[in-house]
Amino acid sequence: MANGLDDVVAAETSLSDVDGLGGHLTIRGHALAQLAGRWSFVQVVRLLLDGFFENLPDDAELAARLGEARVDVFDRVVPALPLLAPLEVYSAMRAGMALLPDGETLTDALRLIAAPAVLTPALLRLRRGEQPVAPYGKADHAADMLRMLNDESVSPELAKPLDTYLVTVCDHGLNASTFATRVVASTQAGLTSSVLAGLGALKGPLHGGAPGPVIEMLDAIAAHGDAAGWLRNEIAQGRRIMGFGHRIYRVRDPRADVLKAVVRKLGGDGETGRRLAFAETIEQTALEVLRIAKPQRSLQTNVEFYTALVLEAAGFPPDAFSNVFAAGRVAGWVAHAREQQTTGRLIRPQSRYVGPVPDLVA
Incomplete structure (x- = not known):
């Protein structure tokens, strides 16, 4: 039996392929580099959903329907958010999404895809003592998310990085949250129940909860002043260097x-x-320290490192990074x-019992 199900094939999928040895990610026949920065998030949503819903509309109509879904989520769920706002922002978002219908239609799917982009800005504003801002259904998805966060129009130049980020994390093989989603979906429980399972798995610090600590690491190194010394001490203490290494990629x-x-x-x-230049310096230092400290392992920069920088620059606090991760991954x-x-x-699946055996009475 493989510990952690390493190398066990649990599903056949046409959605994405992760080549850990070659360092390639394919999404429905397209290399990630062909999509990110070139296709909008809505176009990639259509790519992922194609074949799973009848009469899937074209890109323009799908964008319009996703805009309508943002408005629908706002009207349905945001009135309940003041009761949820005292929770941590990820748990509050998850609780809000649990209020959505558990259907199987395209409308249900688009509500789920829209929900993190609507609920996260609303919750962050409530925590700041501000009123949530309603979505503008005709705006681009990423631009509307930023507009709802800051209550001001957003230029395409500012929205594009967030849109690219959502595309970059939209799907990634049979990771923990996707597997959890498929397990619940296999029971025919409904799309909302399935997505809630994915949300639960994504919260963990070994999965979607990792980008936030990258910011803590950068701040700690900046305060310490000696990047190499700080990193070597972390490794000596047996602590993980956040933003480096991956379960699949070698x-x-x-x-x-x-x-x-x-x-x-x-x-x-x-x-x-200046912040980004500092982070690049830390990246190079960390790669060298890891190469010397752990020569038997290939610990390269992973998506968490630059996720933290993109989302920080976009104006999201570290404790909401997993929310934004979910805003992209929910499409997958x-x-x-x-x-x-x-x-x-x-x-x-089956399990192997390794506990004590009862005495059998003759």
């Missing part, structure tokens, strides 16, 4: 390269530019749930 995470290019476009002469969860329901069966 070379550099291709998503890190995509987001690094995004980060460089965000830079400049101001505070953001919905597609996997539909694929499991249409092509799979109930997922019911």
Whole structure:
């Protein structure tokens, strides 16, 4: 039996392929580099959902329907958010999404895809003592998310990095949250129940909860002043260097390269530019320290490192990074749930009992 199900094939999928040895990510026949920065998030949503819903509309109509879904989610769920706002922002978002209908239609799917983009800004504003801002259904998805966060119009130049980020994290093989989604979908429980399972798995610090600590690491190194010394001490204490290494990739995470290019476009002469330049210096130092400290392992930069920088530059606090991760990954969860329901069966693996054996009475 493989510990942690390493190398066990649990599903056949047409959605994405992760080549850990080659460092490639394929999404429905397209290399990530062909999509990120070139296709909008809505176009990639359509790519993922194609074949799983009848009469899937074209890109323009799907964008309009996703805008309508944002408005629908706001009207349905935001009135309940003041009761949820005292929770941590991720748990509050998850609780809000649990209020959505548990259906199987395209409308249900688009509500789920819209929900993190609507609920996260609303919750962050409530925590700041501000009123949530209603979505503008005709806006681009990422731009509307930023507009709801700051209550001001957003230029395409500012919205593009977030849109690229959502594309970059939309799907990634049979990771923990996607597998959890497919397990629940295999019971025919409904799309909302399936997505809630994915949300639960994504919260963990070994999965979607990891980008936030990257910011803590950068701040700690800046305060310490000696990057190499700080990193060597962390390794000596047996602590993980956040933003480096990956369960599947044995070379550099291709998503890190995509987001690094995004980060460089965000830079400049101001505070953001200085922060990003500092992070690049830390990246190079960390790679060298890891190479010397752990020569037997290939610990390369992963998506978490540059995720933290992109989302910080976009104005999201670290404790909401997983929310924004979910805003992209939910498209993949919905597609996997539909694929499991249409092509799979109930997922019911076996276990091997290793506990004590009862005495048998003669």
